[in-house]
Amino acid sequence: MIRFEHVKKRLGNRVVLDDVSFEIQKNETFVIVGSSGAGKSVSLRHMIRLLTPDEGRVWIGDDVVSEATGKDLEKIRSRFGVLFQSAALLQWLSVADNVGLPLQEKARMTRAAIHTKVEETLKMVNLEEAHDKLPANISGGMQKRVGLARAIIMEPEIILYDEPTSGLDPVTSRTIDQLIDRLRRGLGVTSVVVTHDLHSALAIGTRIAMLHRGRMIEVSSPSEFIRSKHKEVQNFLASQYITKDGEWEVEKGESKVWRSKV
Amino acid sequence: MIGEAFLSVSSIFQKRSRHEVMYQLYITGIKSLGVITVVALFTGMILALQTGLELRRFGQEVNIGTAVTVVMLREMGPFMTGLIIAASVGSAIAAQMGTMTVSEEIAALEVMSINPVRFLVMPRLIALMVMMPILTVYTNILGALGGAIVGSTQLGVAFTAYFDNATLYATNKDLYVGLCKAVLFGVIITTVACHQGFSAKQGAVGVGQATRKTVIISFLTILTVGYMVTRLFYQ
Ligand SMILES: Nc1ncnc2c1ncn2[C@@H]1O[C@H](COP(=O)(O)OP(=O)(O)OP(=O)(O)O)[C@@H](O)[C@H]1O
Numbered sequence: 001m002i003r004f005e006h007v008k009k010r011l012g013n014r015v016v017l018d019d020v021s022f023e024i025q026k027n028e029t030f031v032i033v034g035s036s037g038a039g040k041s042v043s044l045r046h047m048i049r050l051l052t053p054d055e056g057r058v059w060i061g062d063d064v065v066s067e068a069t070g071k072d073l074e075k076i077r078s079r080f081g082v083l084f085q086s087a088a089l090l091q092w093l094s095v096a097d098n099v100g101l102p103l104q105e106k107a108r109m110t111r112a113a114i115h116t117k118v119e120e121t122l123k124m125v126n127l128e129e130a131h132d133k134l135p136a137n138i139s140g141g142m143q144k145r146v147g148l149a150r151a152i153i154m155e156p157e158i159i160l161y162d163e164p165t166s167g168l169d170p171v172t173s174r175t176i177d178q179l180i181d182r183l184r185r186g187l188g189v190t191s192v193v194v195t196h197d198l199h200s201a202l203a204i205g206t207r208i209a210m211l212h213r214g215r216m217i218e219v220s221s222p223s224e225f226i227r228s229k230h231k232e233v234q235n236f237l238a239s240q241y242i243t244k245d246g247e248w249e250v251e252k253g254e255s256k257v258w259r260s261k262v
Numbered sequence: 263m264i265g266e267a268f269l270s271v272s273s274i275f276q277k278r279s280r281h282e283v284m285y286q287l288y289i290t291g292i293k294s295l296g297v298i299t300v301v302a303l304f305t306g307m308i309l310a311l312q313t314g315l316e317l318r319r320f321g322q323e324v325n326i327g328t329a330v331t332v333v334m335l336r337e338m339g340p341f342m343t344g345l346i347i348a349a350s351v352g353s354a355i356a357a358q359m360g361t362m363t364v365s366e367e368i369a370a371l372e373v374m375s376i377n378p379v380r381f382l383v384m385p386r387l388i389a390l391m392v393m394m395p396i397l398t399v400y401t402n403i404l405g406a407l408g409g410a411i412v413g414s415t416q417l418g419v420a421f422t423a424y425f426d427n428a429t430l431y432a433t434n435k436d437l438y439v440g441l442c443k444a445v446l447f448g449v450i451i452t453t454v455a456c457h458q459g460f461s462a463k464q465g466a467v468g469v470g471q472a473t474r475k476t477v478i479i480s481f482l483t484i485l486t487v488g489y490m491v492t493r494l495f496y497q
């Protein structure tokens with residue numbers, strides 16, 4: 001569905017992506033983890049041609065998105081819903097208008113139909129009450145969820161989530177995880193999720209990839225991921241108290257309060 | 263970019279775009295009115311005082327009516343309005359577009375295949391192209407009025423004599439060339455501001471830089487283009 005072929009990208013004087021190749025299957029939830037500045041957001045941007053590779057290609061289905069322009073590009077992009085890291089809401093539009101914007105601009109629907117659809121989508125992200133507020137007047141976590149609602153309202157085939165749960169409380173985070181999982185199971189959506197939260201990565205990912213300094217050092221199923229031999233992966237797991245058995249380990253104590261699905 | 267903005271002008275017939283254009287007209291026009299009033303009045307007053315004092319040496323002070331009005335119509339009206347709008351509205355546009363670029367809002371629009379030029383530039387372009395000549399007329403009137411005030415209080419030129427003199431020599435061409443400049447300045451300000459905003463670099467520093475550059479580049483372009491238009495029409 002999405003294929004990176006030896007993608008190399010230089011930004012400023014840094015090589016941000018260095019010979020990155022991987023393939024994401026249809027109906028997968030592909031999770032990308034990695035430390036700050038590893039190139040996760042840059043990878044996502046390549047999938048929708050907000051950035052183009054210096055070398056290599058990015059395929060979406062049978063199209064090379066990295067070389068598409070005009071109508072072709074528009075067609076490829078219409079298959080995507082994107083939640084940006086910064087939520088990227090238009091500041092002068094209300095929450096409802098932000099969420100309804102793609103419908104208003106792209107779909108031939110009546111006002112009432114749009115309204116109903118917006119209500120429905122806001123409900124999916126637990127935000128019915130924020131309807132008329134401006135983005136500046138809601139919390140960062142709420143803005144993130146509005147961005148999420150806007151990303152899914154067109155019912156796209158592929159959804160890119162850049163840190164969907166950062167800045168959210170644990171309970172809301174799990175709601176978002178469940179939503180992502182539901183979209184995959186129910187509607188066959190293909191998702192790419194960038195996250196720092198390994199617990200949600202293990203919970204929702206069909207495969208997990210780790211980017212480290214612009215290189216993809218690990219791509220594997222969650223159960224293989226936590227047993228990875230890579231030092232960086234093990235460090236990353238340890239930093240969130242996850243052991244090789246996929247269990248919580250609190251300060252090397254005995255309390256094992258969490259058991260992942262693996 | 264500007265070509266694209268003109269091409270998308272047809273979308274003004276959509277209700278949503280029309281609403282946005284009206285809003286931009288409002289903020290461009292109404293919000294700068296205060297500053298423009300003060301600047302226009304004083305420009306006229308200064309012009310009248312300086313030329314008046316010189317003309318008085320030849321006993322020609324009654325001609326300040328023409329001097330002030332013609333200079334306002336041809337040069338100072340559009341020029342002053344252009345500078346004020348560049349500094350206030352242009353910088354605000356650059357800051358807004360810059361913030362939107364930095365916070366990925368422009369990227370989000372592109373991914374939704376909503377053309378940022380049609381969605382953001384077009385309404386602002388129209389607003390400035392319409393408002394610049396209107397504000398220039400306003401500047402001209404106030405400038406002439408400022409001249410008249412100085413004329414009657416400092417130089418002993420009566421209001422009626424001042425305006426008779428002004429209407430005798432100022433031509434329609436002076437007005438049209440000035441307004442033509444005003445429209446052109448509107449295009450310049452929007453283009454520079456949007457272009458700077460869209461190419462803003464990451465962070466608040468980038469936005470600040472885009473704003474600063476907008477003001478400087480607009481000023482310089484307004485000056486040079488103003489001169490060239492004058493050259494073109496008054497050989
Ligand atoms: N437009 C740009 N110009 C120059 N450098 C850039 C640009 N965008 C990103 N970079 C650099 O590329 C690297 C990777 O950035 P990216 O945004 O992909 O990181 P990330 O993995 O998403 O990190 P985070 O978890 O903090 O969001 C960073 O070092 C960043 O400084």
Ligand SMILES: [Mg+2]
Binds near residue numbers: 040041042085162
């Ligand atoms: Mg990022």
